[in-house]
Amino acid sequence: MKIIIIGAGEIGYDLASVLSKEKHDVIVLDREKECLSKASDTLDVLVKEGNATSAKDLADAGVSDADIVIAVTSVDEVNMIASMISKKLGAKMVIARVRNDEFSHRNSPLKATDLGIDVMIHPELSAAHEIAQLLRRSAASDVINLAEDKMQLVGIRLDRNSPLIGKTLIDYASEHSDITFRIVAIARRGLTLMPRGPVRLQTFDQVFILAKTEDIPAIIETTGKNETELNRIMIAGGSAIGSMIARLLCGDQKKNWSIKLIEPDYDTAEELAIELKNAMILHGNPTDPDLLAAEGITDMDAFIAVTDDEESNIISCLMAKHLDVKKTVALVSKPDFIPLSQTIGLDAVVNKKVAASNEIHRYVRSGQVISVTELRGIKAEVIELLVSEKSKVIGKQIQKLKLPEGCIIGGILCNGSVEIATGTTVINANDRVMVFCLPDAIDKVTKLFSNA
Incomplete structure (x- = not known):
């Protein structure tokens, strides 16, 4: 994809870094030479010096044939003007960062589409929602809602006194067979593990556990943590x-x-x-x-x-x-x-x-991607995919799929009900599948679940 990022600040630079590593054709536009020099020297991107509110500078940057234009300067008004001009010049999709939430209200006289914006993102609000969620799950370091909030992925750090220390994932599952769950990733001393059954849990492991939302309190209790009311x-x-x-x-x-x-x-x-x-x-x-x-x-x-x-x-x-x-x-x-x-x-x-990267990513990924969430502190992402009716995986058990290395299918939402995936789980058309991937496996996975 040809992606133009307007604004080379913190968020713009971070997006350019991620998207360029995924082999997209990325162009960064900014008026600050220092920011552009940093991007040019450290990233595989093309940089353009110019004014985000200038039709000429935007045209010179190539917005007319861009697949996606992402306006993420620090000024809402600049992002909105850049979005309107880019859309008029022919950009296929425009994503803009707008802090002012007036435009998302139902009674707002101006809608995002009136400003040429297809997707409006608000990283600060997303971060605030994330913190509020963490306050409701006191023992967790990470909380991610999936499958229409019917599943949750929680990150939990195993303390020295955790009863799980030294146990394999097989031991853990067999001792708590009354709860259906799956450990989908482990952060250990700077390394990211996509674990299998024989792996033993160690002190200070950061484990990411997927379960039905109603089972999360019981899951947290098995780790030796206590859920306490925060007021x-x-x-x-x-x-x-x-x-x-x-x-x-x-x-x-x-x-x-x-x-x-x-x-x-x-x-x-x-x-x-x-x-x-x-x-x-x-x-x-x-x-x-x-x-x-x-x-x-x-x-x-x-x-x-x-x-x-x-x-x-x-x-x-x-x-x-x-x-x-x-x-x-x-x-x-x-x-x-x-x-x-x-x-x-x-x-x-x-x-x-x-938060900004997670919001933007699902519009960049190929395939029928519903959401993409980066797991903090480890090199893995949670992708929620809709299985295409022409996908190669339909009617097959998970254990018979040729999944790429560094990939785990954690759960499935089918006809409104959720299921933690096992080897015998069969995938059907229009299922929503929760996949946990290392960066190198992401493109292969999205292609596998999209049209054959």
Whole structure:
């Protein structure tokens, strides 16, 4: 595919890196020479210096024959104008990052399509939803909903006292035969394993377990973890993601959360205090230990650090963990920090670049891809595929399929009911299949499940 990325900032660079490795023809457009130099020097992409709101510069970049144009500059208005021009010039699909959620409201006078946008993404909102999900599953480091929310994939770190240490996956399954589940991936000392039955679990393994949503609490209990109710939440940072998390929790009809949010900018804090009547908004430095202590961090169930300074996010979460806060979540953007975070004691990390990549990827992948989610800290992805009526896999048992190396079929959604996959499971047309892949196997898998 020919893909043009408008904006070479953090998200644009990350997308260009991923898409170029997948052998797409990627062109990056930006007006900042420094950003373009970084992309040109480190990635296999073509760079163009130009103005995203200039029809001439966009035409010169080749949007007229682009398969996908992705506008991810830091300014909503620039992304919207670039999208309108690109669509007018003939781009087949336009994806734009728009932080303002007004355009997604039903009563909005302007829709995304009026702006030439086929797909509108909001990485900050996606990250906020992810954090809210982590607060509802206190023992998990990762929570991914699949199969219309009927299945969940949870990531769990095995502590020294876990009853699973030293056991094979076969032992684990046989001891808990009353629960249907599958370990689909293991992160171990920087390596990604797509495990088989004889593999033994080790201390500090990060295991990714797929099960029916209603079975997840029982699954978590088998790992030696306890699901505890989190009610009192402290949020460090009130711009973008922090304010969105507060809005989501304040608007939760099923639970009455107790929320404290600390924001260093006075005007922002004042605006949030007026808007969020059910939360306590504090003006101050969210990394100040004295302020955190004075505001009762030791009484909190969870501490969420989402400031723009990721080093401060990590340090403040470590301090909260030292003070026995049950769950800590940090916003990070540097890829190297993600596998490191849990090694040093954090419960979970969230990366808005990964959130953006996950949203965009299903429109780039070949085949009938419903969703693509990157697993944090390991080199694997969860792909939800719709089986084509002409696929080669129809009517065959999974154990008889010639699946590429580094690929596991975890579950199937068929006619509204879900099933954890086994070797004898038969795949039918229009089934939705949950596949776990290493990067090298992704294209082969999507082709296998699409038209023959």
